[in-house]
Amino acid sequence: SQQGEEDPQALSIQEGENATMNCSYKTSINNLQWYRQNSGRGLVHLILIRSNEREKHSGRLRVTLDTSKKSSSLLITASRAADTASYFCATDSTSGGSYIPTFGRGTSLIVHP
Amino acid sequence: AAGVIQSPRHLIKEKRETATLKCYPIPRHDTVYWYQQGPGQDPQFLISFYEKMQSDKGSIPDRFSAQQFSDYHSELNMSSLELGDSALYFCASSTNRARNTEAFFGQGTRLTVV
Numbered sequence: 495s496q497q498g499e500e501d502p503q504a505l506s507i508q509e510g511e512n513a514t515m516n517c518s519y520k521t522s523i524n525n526l527q528w529y530r531q532n533s534g535r536g537l538v539h540l541i542l543i544r545s546n547e548r549e550k551h552s553g554r555l556r557v558t559l560d561t562s563k564k565s566s567s568l569l570i571t572a573s574r575a576a577d578t579a580s581y582f583c584a585t586d587s588t589s590g591g592s593y594i595p596t597f598g599r600g601t602s603l604i605v606h607p
Numbered sequence: 608a609a610g611v612i613q614s615p616r617h618l619i620k621e622k623r624e625t626a627t628l629k630c631y632p633i634p635r636h637d638t639v640y641w642y643q644q645g646p647g648q649d650p651q652f653l654i655s656f657y658e659k660m661q662s663d664k665g666s667i668p669d670r671f672s673a674q675q676f677s678d679y680h681s682e683l684n685m686s687s688l689e690l691g692d693s694a695l696y697f698c699a700s701s702t703n704r705a706r707n708t709e710a711f712f713g714q715g716t717r718l719t720v721v
Contacts, residue, residue, distance in 0.1 A: 527709060536714035537650065537697060582649060584710070594640065594663055595699070595710045597649040 506604045513570045515601040517583035518563075524586045526559060527595060528568050531580045540568075540581075575607040609633055611700050611713035619719045620688050628683040628716045632700030638662070639681045640710060641673060642697040650697060656681060688720045 501516050517526070528540040543550045543559045543566065550557045556569040570577055580602050584595035612631040620626050632639050638657045642650040643666075652665035656675035667673075670688075675681040685692060695717050699710040 537712040599649045
């Protein structure tokens with residue numbers, strides 16, 4: 495599988511519940527970024543976590559990173575219908591010395607009001 | 608705050624035609640990336656530029672070319688368009704001098720080839 499694989503691929507929850515999405519990757523990384531994409535729209539940067547960080551918070555978002563397991567999770571607490579979107583993780587892939595965000599397949603989150 | 612600007616937002620072309628997509632990065636960002644996202648797919652890296660020079664190449668077809676200009680804006684040129692080129696094309700920019708920097712994406716150009 496490719497760098498940055500998210501699971502589950504689809505998640506359906508009720509408003510107010512928490513949503514957890516996971517991302518696994520294969521190679522060593524420098525950082526991992528989470529993005530959100532509303533249907534057919536642009537990618538919105540949510541949070542970046544560095545390889546020497548284990549946890550990061552931003553509002554209702556909590557991201558963890560476990561470099562030993564090469565995995566990350568994105569937790570959205572107290573979800574809202576407006577959180578309905580696809581969520582992608584992107585890991586930096588070094589190629590020729592530069593850093594290229596490499597995306598996985600994404601998790602489609604549906605939050606029912 | 609200024610974001611990454613892409614134009615046009617939507618484009619409809621016929622097969623075998625040519626298309627040019629434009630990207631204006633965030634001011635003072637020195638790196639531009641281009642991605643292609645097909646329906647239901649994840650964004651695929653096409654090509655990137657650092658300080659107006661091509662830095663990396665991904666899965667960009669030979670029919671496509673790109674460049675970054677002196678004002679740091681970038682253009683993706685697509686020739687001999689095929690139906691399979693219909694996709695959302697994103698441009699992103701970052702300051703790549705420091706490794707731990709976010710890449711910010713534009714709203715994308717939706718290209719439909721008919």
